[in-house]
Amino acid sequence: FAGLHFTGSTNVFRHVWKEIGNNIEKFRSYPRIVGETGGKDFVLAHASADVDEVVTGLVRGAFEFQGQKCSAASRAYLPKSMWTALKPKLVAYVNELKMGSPEDFGNFVTAVIDERAFDKIEGYINGVKSNPNAEILVGGNCDKSCGYFVQPTVVVSKTPDSTTMVEEIFGPVLTIYIYDDADFESTLDLVDGTGEYALTGAIFAKDRRVIDHATKRLEHAAGNFYVNDKPTGAAVGQQPFGGARGSGTNDKAGSVLNLWRWTSARTIKETLVPAKHYRYPFMD
Numbered sequence: 001f002a003g004l005h006f007t008g009s010t011n012v013f014r015h016v017w018k019e020i021g022n023n024i025e026k027f028r029s030y031p032r033i034v035g036e037t038g039g040k041d042f043v044l045a046h047a048s049a050d051v052d053e054v055v056t057g058l059v060r061g062a063f064e065f066q067g068q069k070c071s072a073a074s075r076a077y078l079p080k081s082m083w084t085a086l087k088p089k090l091v092a093y094v095n096e097l098k099m100g101s102p103e104d105f106g107n108f109v110t111a112v113i114d115e116r117a118f119d120k121i122e123g124y125i126n127g128v129k130s131n132p133n134a135e136i137l138v139g140g141n142c143d144k145s146c147g148y149f150v151q152p153t154v155v156v157s158k159t160p161d162s163t164t165m166v167e168e169i170f171g172p173v174l175t176i177y178i179y180d181d182a183d184f185e186s187t188l189d190l191v192d193g194t195g196e197y198a199l200t201g202a203i204f205a206k207d208r209r210v211i212d213h214a215t216k217r218l219e220h221a222a223g224n225f226y227v228n229d230k231p232t233g234a235a236v237g238q239q240p241f242g243g244a245r246g247s248g249t250n251d252k253a254g255s256v257l258n259l260w261r262w263t264s265a266r267t268i269k270e271t272l273v274p275a276k277h278y279r280y281p282f283m284d
Contacts, residue, residue, distance in 0.1 A: 001020075001027050001031050002029070002031060002032065003031045003032035003033065003034070003262065004016065004020070004031060004032075004033050004034070004035075005034045005035075005262075006033075006034065006035040006036070006037075007035070007036045007037075007253075008035075008037065009037060009038060010037040010038040010168075010196075010197075010246050010247070013035040013037045013248070017033060017035075020033060032261055032262060033249065034248075034249050034251045034258070034261055035248040035249050036070070036241070036242050036243075036247070036248040036249075036251075036253055037070070037246065037247055037248045038070060038168045038197055038199070038246060038247060039070045039071060039072075039074070039168065039197045039199030039200060039243065039247050040074050040075060040166065040167070040168050040194070040195045040196075040197045040199075041061075041070075041071055041072060041073055041074055041075070041197075041199055041200040041201055041222070041231045041232075042073070042074075042075050042076065042077065042191050042194075042201040042202070042221070042222070042231070043057055043058055043061060043073050043075075043076040043077070043201070043202045043204065043230075043231060044076075044077045044187070044188075044191050044201070044202065044203050044204070044214065044218075045076070045077065045078050045079060045082060045203075045204040045205070046079065046184065046203070046204065046205035046206075046207060046210045046214075047079045047081050047082060047181050047184075048205050048206040048207040048210060049082070049204035049205050049206060049228075050204070050206065051082060051085050051086050051089065052089070053204060053228060054078070054082070054086060054204045055086055055089045055090050055093060056230075057073070057202060057204060057228075057229060057230040058073060058076055058090060058174060058230075059090070059093045059094065059097070059152075060230045060232070061073030061202070061230030061231055061232050062074065062152070062154075062172065062173075062174035063094075063097065063108065063109055063152045063172050063174075064108075064232065066109055066110065066111070066112050066150065066171060066172045067152075067169070067170065067171045067172040067173065067174075068112060068113060068117070068170055068171060068172075069232060070170075070199055070200075070247075071199060071200040071224065071231055071232040071233075071234070071241075072170075072231075072232060073174060073202070073230060073231055073232070074168070074169060074173070074174060074175065075165050075166075075174075075175050075176075075177070075194070076174060076175070076176045076177070077160075077176075077177050077179055077187050077190065077191060078176055078177075078178055078179070079178075079179060079180075079181045079184070080178050080179065080180055080181060081181050083178050087137070090137075090138070090154060091137060091138045091154075094138045094139060094152050094154060095138060097109055097152055099149060099151065099152075109152055109172065110147075110149075111147040111148045111149050112148045112149075112150055112171055112172075113148075114148065115144065115148055117148065117170065117171065118142065118144050118148035118150060120169075120170075120171070121142070121150050121169060121170075121171035121172070121173065122142040122150065124163065124164055124167075124169050124171070124173060125140055125142065125150075125153055125173065127163055127164070128140075128155050128163075128164060131162060131163070133157060133158040133159050133162055134155055134156065134157045134158065134159075134162050134164065134175070135155070135156055136153060136154070136155055137154040137155065137156050137176070138152075138153070138154045139151040139152050139153030139154060139172075140153050150171055150172055150173075151172070152172045152174075153172060153173045153174070154174050154175075154176065155173065155174065155175040155176065156175075156176050156177075156178070157175050157176065157177050159177075160177045160190050160194065161194065162175065165177060165194065166194055166195050167195075168195075168197065177190075184210075188214060188217045188218065191218060191221055192217065192218055192220065192221045195246075196245055196246035197243065197245055197246045197247045198220060198221055198222055198223060198243045198244050198245035198246070198247050199222060199223060199224065199242075199243030199247035199248070200222050200223070200224045200225070200226070200231035200232065200234075200243065201218060201221055201222035201224075201225055201226070201231050202225070202226035202227070202228075202229060202230060202231040203215070203218070203225075203226070203227055203228075204228055205228070211227055215227070220244065220245070222243060223241075223242050223243030223244055223247065223248075223250045223252075224239070224241055224242070224243065234254070235254075236253070236254035237254055237255075238254075239254070240252035240253070240254055240255035240257055240258070241253050241254055241255075242258075
């Protein structure tokens with residue numbers, strides 16, 4: 001058994017890793033284990049960001065592919081000073097998203113992958129409805145009478161640790177936490193410390209000093225970090241992809257970095273003038 005290259009859930013990857021470890025003495029060499037797993041990907045906006053750019057990043061990042069991609073924007077941190085202008089635009093965009101068959105290219109959203117996914121996502125949405133610290137801003141409807149359709153849903157959480165703010169949903173549900181502008185530094189800590197994942201994330205800002213600072217502070221929060229763009233859409237061969245922590249081994253699929261993981265290096269040394277006595281010159 002030479003190795004495993006896995007893409008899937010964090011729990012399955014951890015289980016497989018344990019199984020490999022339990023059988024390690026049976027293998028002729030140590031297997032290479034590479035995994036790209038879950039994510040709870042973020043968008044962080046600074047007060048200097050452009051409102052329209054943030055809204056577009058949220059809608060595209062959260063609801064393309066019905067949010068069923070490991071890099072999808074699932075949690076967002078927005079400054080209070082921006083919220084008044086951003087809120088109506090976000091609601092308007094989400095309400096105008098067309099949903100239906102993928103055969104119609106005018107549809108932005110189609111059905112989620114299967115009934116199991118539908119039931120899980122609906123469960124999270126129903127949980128929000130009974131949570132006094134969270135409310136559905138727009139969306140929230142689910143219908144599986146003809147296909148497994150979940151309406152793009154935006155949740156606003158009063159606390160930064162509500163269930164949909166922390167747990168991976170893998171569906172079209174975006175949870176927003178509004179922070180005081182003066183608390184940007186502590187919000188960076190929230191972004192970095194919330195949950196177990198570190199796959200993708202984005203910072204929206206016009207202030208270059210803020211961008212540089214956030215890039216450094218969030219070094220370990222996202223293996224793929226985006227500046228003024230949605231946290232999705234890495235192109236194989238152009239943007240190596242992968243994250244660490246609970247999101248995988250960060251071996252960057254789609255790049256030579258990943259390829260090197262599967263090579264076994266061999267070093268050869270040839271001495272052209274071999275020594276003829278064990279003593280070294282310094283011993284004399």
